[in-house]
Amino acid sequence: MSDAPHGSPQFPPPFPPPFPPPPAPPHGPPPASAGGAPFGDPAAAAGSGSGPVPPMSESWLGDLQGMARAARGMVSGRLLLLSLELRRARHGLVSLVILGVVAAIAGATAWIAFWALIAALAVHFGLSWPWAFAGVLVLNLLVLVWVAAAMKALTPMLALPASRRQFHWLFNDPMDPEESSADGRTATPP
Numbered sequence: 415m416s417d418a419p420h421g422s423p424q425f426p427p428p429f430p431p432p433f434p435p436p437p438a439p440p441h442g443p444p445p446a447s448a449g450g451a452p453f454g455d456p457a458a459a460a461g462s463g464s465g466p467v468p469p470m471s472e473s474w475l476g477d478l479q480g481m482a483r484a485a486r487g488m489v490s491g492r493l494l495l496l497s498l499e500l501r502r503a504r505h506g507l508v509s510l511v512i513l514g515v516v517a518a519i520a521g522a523t524a525w526i527a528f529w530a531l532i533a534a535l536a537v538h539f540g541l542s543w544p545w546a547f548a549g550v551l552v553l554n555l556l557v558l559v560w561v562a563a564a565m566k567a568l569t570p571m572l573a574l575p576a577s578r579r580q581f582h583w584l585f586n587d588p589m590d591p592e593e594s595s596a597d598g599r600t601a602t603p604p
Contacts, residue, residue, distance in 0.1 A: 529554065 529550045536546035 533543075533546040533550050536549060537543055541549075
């Protein structure tokens, strides 16, 4: 199977394969097993004393080197994938920020136009301009008070209270007040 997409030789692979090719088998007869011969080979059992047998340390060293190459290939492939995805995420974040600014400008413009329309309709139905603008101002201040109250109610969630209780040993600050138990009494250290 080719590494190039769709078998096309002109495109290089996007990143190296995660596993290196297996090492070539050693020259000569296969190494004898602990019983003196490979399984199912009686002819090799009869002549087990002949031929050079590689020492076990070289075999283990080759296996360790192969595993190290495989691990290095896996890590480098994963790191390359991570860097490519982070680069794509950075471009996406910049686009999202630009679109958010455009949406905020359009929303603010629509909000101003909506309230100008409300003031113009109030004037059309017989209200004076100062009273129409005062009404728009009061309604916007009421919306502002409601948003401020909602934000104040949501702020305690930013302190991560449940996580802080779970990781109290990590965030243990001597300046923190003692936590009260379920019955309302403060816990005293033993």
